[in-house]
Amino acid sequence: FDMFVLAFVERFLRPTYRKDDFVLGKKLGEGAFGVVYRASLAKKPSSKKEGDLVLKKATEYGAVEIWMNERVRRACANSCADFVYGFLETSSKKGGEYWLIWRFEGEATLSDLMQSKEFPYNVETMILGEIQDMRKGIERENRIIQTIMRQLLFALDGLHSTGIVHRDIKPQNVIFSEGSRTFKIIDLGAAADLRVGINYIPKEFLLDPRYAAPEQYIMSTQTPSAPSAPVATALSPVLWQMNLPDRFDIYSTGLMFLQMAFPALRSDSGLIQFNRQLKRCDYDLVGWRKSVEPRANSELRRGFELLDLDGGIGWELVTSMVRYKARQRTSAKAALAHPYFDREGLLALSFMQ
Ligand code: ADP
Numbered sequence: 001f002d003m004f005v006l007a008f009v010e011r012f013l014r015p016t017y018r019k020d021d022f023v024l025g026k027k028l029g030e031g032a033f034g035v036v037y038r039a040s041l042a043k044k045p046s047s048k049k050e051g052d053l054v055l056k057k058a059t060e061y062g063a064v065e066i067w068m069n070e071r072v073r074r075a076c077a078n079s080c081a082d083f084v085y086g087f088l089e090t091s092s093k094k095g096g097e098y099w100l101i102w103r104f105e106g107e108a109t110l111s112d113l114m115q116s117k118e119f120p121y122n123v124e125t126m127i128l129g130e131i132q133d134m135r136k137g138i139e140r141e142n143r144i145i146q147t148i149m150r151q152l153l154f155a156l157d158g159l160h161s162t163g164i165v166h167r168d169i170k171p172q173n174v175i176f177s178e179g180s181r182t183f184k185i186i187d188l189g190a191a192a193d194l195r196v197g198i199n200y201i202p203k204e205f206l207l208d209p210r211y212a213a214p215e216q217y218i219m220s221t222q223t224p225s226a227p228s229a230p231v232a233t234a235l236s237p238v239l240w241q242m243n244l245p246d247r248f249d250i251y252s253t254g255l256m257f258l259q260m261a262f263p264a265l266r267s268d269s270g271l272i273q274f275n276r277q278l279k280r281c282d283y284d285l286v287g288w289r290k291s292v293e294p295r296a297n298s299e300l301r302r303g304f305e306l307l308d309l310d311g312g313i314g315w316e317l318v319t320s321m322v323r324y325k326a327r328q329r330t331s332a333k334a335a336l337a338h339p340y341f342d343r344e345g346l347l348a349l350s351f352m353q
């Protein structure tokens with residue numbers, strides 16, 4: 001059965017919506033390319049006042065974001081927030097705007113959770129439900145962070161195996177799904193689907209410089225700039241192997257790992273300062289460590305101590321993600337097989353109590 005027929009039938013059987021079907025609630029975010037609200041269906045107002053849906057009104061990039069979300073729903077549904085529907089709303093001013101609807105996954109992004117003084121224990125509570133052992137310590141923190149990293153890499157591996165590079169991986173774009181008690185990726189507005197050439201031309205101006213890998217282009221500038229779809233389908237696995245564009249997301253994920261280990265990197269200014277230091281060390285994380293460790297405060301030392309647990313496998317993993325050359329970075333799939341994840345994560349911890 002043809003993929004496209006299947007996609008068509010699926011799309012046809014699902015309910016379709018239009019503007020008047022939705023009631024808007026609180027604004028959740030506003031970027032250069034769209035505004036995000038909580039929302040609910042007009043016919044079926046949610047018991048919760050704010051609504052059980054999320055609505056993004058997007059500019060011209062909304063078309064790509066709808067495409068990406070449709071593809072993710074069919075190919076790797078658990079990686080991203082549950083997408084409901086997307087359409088072009090033409091009754092508004094010039095050109096119209098794209099409306100995208102998702103299920104409301106939960107209140108908190110990883111960014112919100114990381115800003116709390118309780119991090120990572122607040123995440124432990126959310127993953128395990130009401131608990132628990134109040135003992136705190138570096139081993140426990142490491143297990144929580146390991147569980148978060150595993151969930152992140154699992155979601156990312158789903159996207160990458162589908163042929164999608166996200167290109168804007170950061171804590172603000174990782175939502176905690178209260179239903180599945182796992183982290184999911186959101187905001188496919190900057191994503192590229194290299195297997196079919198969608199959003200093929202990298203839009204560097206979309207990228208968040210705080211989390212972007214040093215390479216300016218995720219695909220070599222020598223590759224053809226805008227292949228027609230069938231050509232791209234035939235070529236892209238080769239182009240993928242040549243350029244390893246997924247390693248761009250791996251770099252961003254490595255930075256998030258560092259932010260979880262080092263509280264000082266969780267603020268904007270702290271992360272920007274870290275990026276400057278790393279650049280000065282030619283993006284060599286080992287060099288960065290040598291330069292800061294001798295005069296490290298107790299908090300920084302504690303971060304190294306956490307990554308050094310179990311023979312330093314955490315440090316080994318993060319140095320395999322944050323590297324200057326994309327080719328030398330690990331993939332999401334290989335990272336999941338890293339010995340750092342051999343140890344039991346959070347669930348096992350709860351059974352042990
Ligand atoms: P942008 O960054 O382009 O403004 P996002 O897609 O990242 O748009 O959404 C903005 C914010 O809205 C997110 O940071 C998150 O707080 C919230 N949000 C987005 N999608 C969901 C969802 N499915 N469930 C809950 N909250 C969401």
Ligand code: MG
Binds near residue numbers: 172173187
């Ligand atoms: Mg976002």
